[in-house]
Amino acid sequence: MQDDLNQIAEEAKELLSEKKYAKLYGIIKEMMPADIALLFEELPIEDVTLLFRLLPKTLAADTFVEMDSEQQKKLITAFSDSELKAVIDELYVDDTVDIIEEMPANVVRRMIQYVSPEMRKSINEILQYPADSAGSIMTVEFVDLSREMTIDQAFDHIRENGYDKETIYTCYVIDRNRKLQGVVSVQQLLLCSRNMTVGDLMEENVVFCRTTDDKEDVAQTLNKYGFLALPVVDNEDRLVGIVTFDDAIDVLTEEATEDMEKMAAILPSEKTYLKTGVFATWKQRIPWLLLLMISATFTGKIITSAEDALSRYVVLTAFIPMLMDTGGNAGGQSSVTIIRGLSLGEISFSDWLSVLWKEIRVSLLCGLTLAAANFVKILVVDQVAVQVAAVVCITLVAVVFIAKIVGCLLPILAKRIGFDPAVMASPFITTIVDALALAVYFRVATLLLS
């Protein structure tokens, strides 16, 4: 896919240099909006503006939505007033909101002029919802029916109002106070017998969410039930919008990326890697690096405090990296598993005891396996005294045990006290486990070797 696009981009640049616009237009108008947007990223803005003017209204708007905010900004600035109006008229409210949120104040002011009063009202409403709420990702353009409607009336209503709706396939039945009564799908409407009313047909126990619900939970719910869309109600139970499956997919993907970044001690960013500047990337990475570096120096303290033991048995130093790494890895395995389980809702706080009990058994199994393998290896390869081998292997079991307990408990605890579990991942765990590992190591050493 990516490579095809690079090809097309090359071809496009050539055609542009030869001013063969008609031919280029012929290629572009067959492409999907998302691909056109990707293609435009490869081209200079003046060519983009030119090509954009060639596109039919709807395709132009769909493409505009797919572009990244940088390009959108440039285009808006390049647009004439009438061009800007034409694009905005074609946009869905939720897309317009997404764009407005990314634009600088002056651009927003210019856009708002061309937004119809009703649309402006809904935009302002959506903009008021907190960033991670269902309200912030919902679309306000949906089909609503009333229970008295006959099937034919329902279809007439859908035909009249369906044009500018993001989905018409799930219709929501509301009363005159806009309270959510039920839900009915176009599939049901198409397949049922003509003499029924919407009220007869509709499903009355509707799964819905509130404008204030966390958008990740909403996406999970929609995914769990395989819905096309989930209705969103305000605190007076009035239907104010819907969250559609495509927005849910985006939320789930973004959340997964964010978790991975946090697990890797990176502050999450909105932009993709290649679009993030060097300083922005530095800002994402340096805080945790600094924090973890400082805390790691405490591990150093433990070594210094054990100087005399080390100076007597310098060989002990040789096993420090192995013990630290194994601890970090063992802890990371547990924490990442638990963190993912938590964010997928497969694990909840109430499971903490069964999780702990399981990690205890797994950690002992892993620890003993590693110790056994290591014991043989030390005696055969390193050929050091049996006591030293014993010290290392006993420590190994202890380290893996500690690592996995810390690794499974910290995320659950974090979740419980309202922290983000993802932060309790490998790097953080490693720092803690390292210190404990060395403490145990030298303790065991002084016990067995003196």
Add this chain to the structure above:
Amino acid sequence: MQDDLNQIAEEAKELLSEKKYAKLYGIIKEMMPADIALLFEELPIEDVTLLFRLLPKTLAADTFVEMDSEQQKKLITAFSDSELKAVIDELYVDDTVDIIEEMPANVVRRMIQYVSPEMRKSINEILQYPADSAGSIMTVEFVDLSREMTIDQAFDHIRENGYDKETIYTCYVIDRNRKLQGVVSVQQLLLCSRNMTVGDLMEENVVFCRTTDDKEDVAQTLNKYGFLALPVVDNEDRLVGIVTFDDAIDVLTEEATEDMEKMAAILPSEKTYLKTGVFATWKQRIPWLLLLMISATFTGKIITSAEDALSRYVVLTAFIPMLMDTGGNAGGQSSVTIIRGLSLGEISFSDWLSVLWKEIRVSLLCGLTLAAANFVKILVVDQVAVQVAAVVCITLVAVVFIAKIVGCLLPILAKRIGFDPAVMASPFITTIVDALALAVYFRVATLLLS
């Protein structure tokens, strides 16, 4: 949600003990299949079988699909032949395949008896596709139209054939050789003027995938374009099935989980954490732990080889953990970012140079920041000789640099040579970086301190 279910589970157990089946049925029949399945997991199998018999046919089948394979197996064994047939009749082909793939041979044999001949044919076809292919997740139940149809004929066709289709909203236009001609949505059909034909209305340049395409790419494509479903064609370009958005969401979620597991040096598993046995979990975790432990011992070798330097400047040992951890963290940051970018298709091999150039600059920025902070800290807090501080800080810059270069290049390289980039994450990087870090450390030390 989870907590509500626990409540309902308690109530259900009570009602069961009091044999108040009617009341319990009243509660259950209002619930969503996915929730009923979760509830059933909490109940003893004999009660589940009993309740299952109470459910209406369709709801029973939908619930059955949502259950985990263990419960499905138990239920099938408990079913009478007629009950089994009733459930299977209601299942979609792709769901049946998913179930069959999880069942032991004897259960499969029993199930297959009640599968209609046509269904058996499609099942066998789907079972032949490789596990990660589009063919393995596609559904063969879709609505196909021919271009000659009028809008009304199209609707009649949809009404006749729509009952047992997973989605009717995207219809596919094929010729008499079943070659894919175009695609038309029910929305278009509803909103267009009655006197058109399907041919006039359909979108001719259809985005499709092949049965052999990787299911993750297919899911990405479907997500990229926000489609409800993506058509799947065989190697003669005949339409054989469709992949629906809900399956795509599952694929994307599973792939993200798999990547996280691999990044944490865990062998991925199909089952959720709580459903995986202790030994299974051990099997997932021990291979990498062993491998990384062995390789970490080489880092130990480097320390032993530097024994004399260490015995002269024991203080050097104190900074080993900090240098190792920082290296691991810095490398992990880069690798995880790149790996995610690769799997989301935001980064491709052709970007390797811009990635490298960016990581070089970021790594120097990070390295210098850390070195500066550390230099002050060492002089103020640790109060060691300036030369030692210099050694540590110079090493620090070098380590962060090496870590980030290794961290960004290895995943891209892995992808290029057809390996899974996710394996090239933190633990693996850490082990390499640790060795390099210490090598540099002692080299710099011997240069500056002697």
